[in-house]
Amino acid sequence: MTLIIRGGRVIDPANGMDGIRDIYIEGDKIIQPPKTKKTSSSEVIDARGLIVAPGLIDMHCHLREPGFEYKEDIASGARAAAAGGFTTICCMPNTNPVNDSRSVTEFIIGQAKKAGFCKVLPIGAITKGSMGTELAEMGEMAEAGCTGFSDDGKPVANAEMMRHALEYAKTFGRTIISHCEEPALSAGGVMNEGAVSARLGLRGIPSAAEEVMVARDISLARLTGARLHVAHVSTAGSVELIRRAKAEGISVTAETCPHYFTLTDEGVVSYNTYLKVNPPLRTEADRKAIIGGLEDGTIDVIATDHAPHAASEKDVEFDLAPFGISGLETALALAMALAHSGLIPMAELLRKFTVNPALALGMAPPSLLPGSPADIVLIDPETEKTVRPEILLSKGKNTAFSGLVLKGWPVMTIHEGKKIEFKH
Amino acid sequence: MALKKKDLLGIDYLEKAEIEEIISTAESFKEVSTRDIKKVPALRGRTIVNLFFEPSTRTRTSFELAAKRLSADIINISSSTSSVVKGETLLDTARNIEAMNSDMIIVRHSMSGAPMILAKALKSSVINAGDGSHEHPSQALLDLFTIKERLGRVEGLNIAIIGDIAHSRVARSNILCLNKMGANVRLCGPATLIPADIEKMGAKVYFRPEDAIDGADVVMMLRIQMERQKSGLFPGVREYSRFFGLNQERVRLAKEGVIIMHPGPINRGVEISTEVADGPYSVILDQVTNGVAVRMAIIYLLTEGRGAI
Ligand SMILES: [Zn+2]
Ligand SMILES: [Zn+2]
Numbered sequence: 001m002t003l004i005i006r007g008g009r010v011i012d013p014a015n016g017m018d019g020i021r022d023i024y025i026e027g028d029k030i031i032q033p034p035k036t037k038k039t040s041s042s043e044v045i046d047a048r049g050l051i052v053a054p055g056l057i058d059m060h061c062h063l064r065e066p067g068f069e070y071k072e073d074i075a076s077g078a079r080a081a082a083a084g085g086f087t088t089i090c091c092m093p094n095t096n097p098v099n100d101s102r103s104v105t106e107f108i109i110g111q112a113k114k115a116g117f118c119k120v121l122p123i124g125a126i127t128k129g130s131m132g133t134e135l136a137e138m139g140e141m142a143e144a145g146c147t148g149f150s151d152d153g154k155p156v157a158n159a160e161m162m163r164h165a166l167e168y169a170k171t172f173g174r175t176i177i178s179h180c181e182e183p184a185l186s187a188g189g190v191m192n193e194g195a196v197s198a199r200l201g202l203r204g205i206p207s208a209a210e211e212v213m214v215a216r217d218i219s220l221a222r223l224t225g226a227r228l229h230v231a232h233v234s235t236a237g238s239v240e241l242i243r244r245a246k247a248e249g250i251s252v253t254a255e256t257c258p259h260y261f262t263l264t265d266e267g268v269v270s271y272n273t274y275l276k277v278n279p280p281l282r283t284e285a286d287r288k289a290i291i292g293g294l295e296d297g298t299i300d301v302i303a304t305d306h307a308p309h310a311a312s313e314k315d316v317e318f319d320l321a322p323f324g325i326s327g328l329e330t331a332l333a334l335a336m337a338l339a340h341s342g343l344i345p346m347a348e349l350l351r352k353f354t355v356n357p358a359l360a361l362g363m364a365p366p367s368l369l370p371g372s373p374a375d376i377v378l379i380d381p382e383t384e385k386t387v388r389p390e391i392l393l394s395k396g397k398n399t400a401f402s403g404l405v406l407k408g409w410p411v412m413t414i415h416e417g418k419k420i421e422f423k424h
Numbered sequence: 425m426a427l428k429k430k431d432l433l434g435i436d437y438l439e440k441a442e443i444e445e446i447i448s449t450a451e452s453f454k455e456v457s458t459r460d461i462k463k464v465p466a467l468r469g470r471t472i473v474n475l476f477f478e479p480s481t482r483t484r485t486s487f488e489l490a491a492k493r494l495s496a497d498i499i500n501i502s503s504s505t506s507s508v509v510k511g512e513t514l515l516d517t518a519r520n521i522e523a524m525n526s527d528m529i530i531v532r533h534s535m536s537g538a539p540m541i542l543a544k545a546l547k548s549s550v551i552n553a554g555d556g557s558h559e560h561p562s563q564a565l566l567d568l569f570t571i572k573e574r575l576g577r578v579e580g581l582n583i584a585i586i587g588d589i590a591h592s593r594v595a596r597s598n599i600l601c602l603n604k605m606g607a608n609v610r611l612c613g614p615a616t617l618i619p620a621d622i623e624k625m626g627a628k629v630y631f632r633p634e635d636a637i638d639g640a641d642v643v644m645m646l647r648i649q650m651e652r653q654k655s656g657l658f659p660g661v662r663e664y665s666r667f668f669g670l671n672q673e674r675v676r677l678a679k680e681g682v683i684i685m686h687p688g689p690i691n692r693g694v695e696i697s698t699e700v701a702d703g704p705y706s707v708i709l710d711q712v713t714n715g716v717a718v719r720m721a722i723i724y725l726l727t728e729g730r731g732a733i
Contacts, residue, residue, distance in 0.1 A: 197619070204619075315515060317535040
């Protein structure tokens, strides 16, 4: 059977394509439109008024399995991802056990295959147990399917260890994704350090805690020639450091998350733990600088840093609440605001969700050319919806955007040629 | 008039007129404390809970006395934040207490913002008796009361607050309160104990106490916590005392008739010398006395505001 996506605005950033056309799918592949009307059965999806793009890639999310299945599991997270328009997601290794070995990597891939909602590519740990003292078996994990390495959440504090991690990952053609945070500077902090934290009497995390590490890792990338990807950039200073590193030709890419270009620390005045995230929401000046970085290409990727938590964990004192925002299902709609306001052209925005994360991980960029895997998202750029925790399919209802009306949502996700059902 | 709100969570959430109302009500309650029978029947039959997650004999006793002088029933519950370890959350604890039909919960907690969680979830009135490094509104109100009582006014006065501003809820509530009342607030301490953006709350930062005290009408000293030394925020008590402690020499730089305040408990010979603490300009004990009257006013006005009297 042939699946035909008819009349949509096809945006294929990898091939510079942006225009109305039809996409034909057979099996799990995109095919050449047939020259003559075929007699074989076909299903037509009316995509008029919709954007048709390669399935989105989220290179940074937390799926919590194994170990924290009450927060999320691979199936629920993958389903939420599909609902958010993603066909490929990369899950961070801070599970229990930590994904620092072939067996955990294989377990994750197996669970994802069983669930079937989208492709799940594990990110392996840099060091054993993410303890920062001994390199994990990156070679074997790469072989088993790890697409990159990170000690996300537990920054590699020792500079020499980080140097060796970059060198060793380079050996296997993998990227190191750095959660840039100087732990001594951020210790005990729960929100951005600034006027708001001063007023609220909450312990601050200074911008410098991030920037010191961004600067260190850029120096190490220069030294080693390895591929460095800076996770969740949140400060103006980090954007500037990365901008200069790129101008110098250092092999560095960077991501930010929707909350950093949407919200600021002002929101925390009510001690709303749903806005507690690491790195923390920064100031308006930082938010503007992040958008500036997205505009000029300094920031290559929009990732979710989807960090689901149970409600009972968030409904506590601000100091006790865990960091993290459930983000898979709102990321695209939040990013669409940048396109609607004219800050970033639609094709460029979609590039940050598709081609750029693939390149940052050294993978082939997704494409809509015939022969490519049929991983596709259909987006209605005009539809409006109010974010409410209940509409999320993720087990983590901890959205930071409750009540926000957003315009432009994914309406259908096709993975390996199949329409993914993600109703409640 | 009454406070048209359910809770008293901080000075940040009070209007100037509300602050004035609390102060004038406290003035009439202060008179009650001088009678032979120090009790009015205003809150007979009301149940108030002192919920203290952090030990503080001083504030707890002051609230307890205030409630008793208003004829309310008051229960003291000391809980430790370690109940979280046992699996009970702050909300669980509070809901259990409210199930006993309490009308008001006075809460002290080591974490900033904890009373806000309670206020949002509970029908009872919530009074913040100090939360983390955030606010301690009843302390700021009793300080204001004491300044007005001694100096007759607050507007235009120069008020120096000296010590660990960063970790002090007393400092935050006082900055906000004194600002709303039109005073000039000066802050002083080593830069390690003063948040960079604190001036945005309406205060001027000085690093030399001589400059902060120069021409001051009020000098407010804050207690220095010894654990700050361990976390590397200042090198030691001796040096702290030498550069930031209040001694008679420094007091002489202040305006004639200056009053010296301290929220207590004091570290004699550290942030304040004994002769200053016990000197004629010290109003430290008046602060304690006035605390009861001010807390009576807060409890009374919150209850009245809910149409319960
Ligand atoms: Zn991280
Ligand atoms: Zn993360």
